[in-house]
Amino acid sequence: MTAPVQTLRLADAREAADLAAFLGRLIHYDRAAAVRLQAGGGALAVFGRPPSFEVLAIRTARLAEPVELDTTVSAGELLESVEGSALAVPPAVTGPPWAGVLPPRGGWRELPGLPAVDRMRSAVAAAVAEFRARDEALPVERRTRAERDRIGREIWSRTLDDTGLPLRAVHAAQSLGFLRPTPESVPDAALLAAGGWLRLRTPFGSIAVRRAGLGALNVTPA
Structure with missing residues (x-):
């Protein structure tokens, strides 16, 4: 069974620190940045779009337990929730247009x-x-x-x-x-x-x- 999605537990604190650094860089370019989270099985993918670059940035992290999740949240609130190897999923926000069109998961x-x-x-x-x-x-x-x-x-x-x-x-x-x-x-x-x-x-x-x-x-x- 998959775990209830309230708190995501990453594989270790290093994974959380790397993810926090990514979120911090996104916020540097846009303090109101949103990110789309997709989790399946033992992996989490975080999608963001830094302004002016016209690209999608993707950071993945290993999860300590299987979770199914697909939501768009505030990057700042997600960053503030990181504690040790865990992070709380903030309330969903209305996603920007780019969050509705992501690269394919397979076929690369x-x-x-x-x-x-x-x-x-x-x-x-x-x-x-x-x-x-x-x-x-x-x-x-x-x-x-x-x-x-x-x-x-x-x-x-x-x-x-x-x-x-x-x-x-x-x-x-x-x-x-x-x-x-x-x-x-x-x-x-x-x-x-x-x-x-x-x-x-x-x-x-x-x-x-x-x-x-x-x-x-x-x-x-x-």
Whole structure:
């Protein structure tokens, strides 16, 4: 039997700490952030969408006991509920539009050509440096939010080498702490595809993005 969904008990305190760090980063970008929780069997998946990146961020955690759960809650309230290896599920909130359309659970296949993590971090650093240089070169009369947004869209819509993965997805992965160095015994990052989605998977979390951009495809709500 599955346990009543009031308190989720994670496999250990480290799982809870990693999840809390993820929630904290989401709140850094949006203090009113919501997350969708899906639990099945012994695993919990937490989905969030940091503003401006136009991607979905996914953090998974192992559960100490089997639970079935699907709800959208306040990221801040969920973070405040973390205590030791347990967290209380806050009351459900009206989910933002993105929470109704999630990547598929299965059918993912690995794609070749993803650079190593250090190469991805370098690509993000180069893009950030380019943005700053172009921003500083703008005449005073053109130094507007609209012009800066235009430059940002141009840079972050570029793809990482020939992978088809937009640089904004790699930027999001680094900003959320997903591109940390890993021991040799831990699998490296991988690029996966399923339907109209691409997914950058790392040992610390995943970033999912639709190939034509969020909102550009008609999909069945999850």
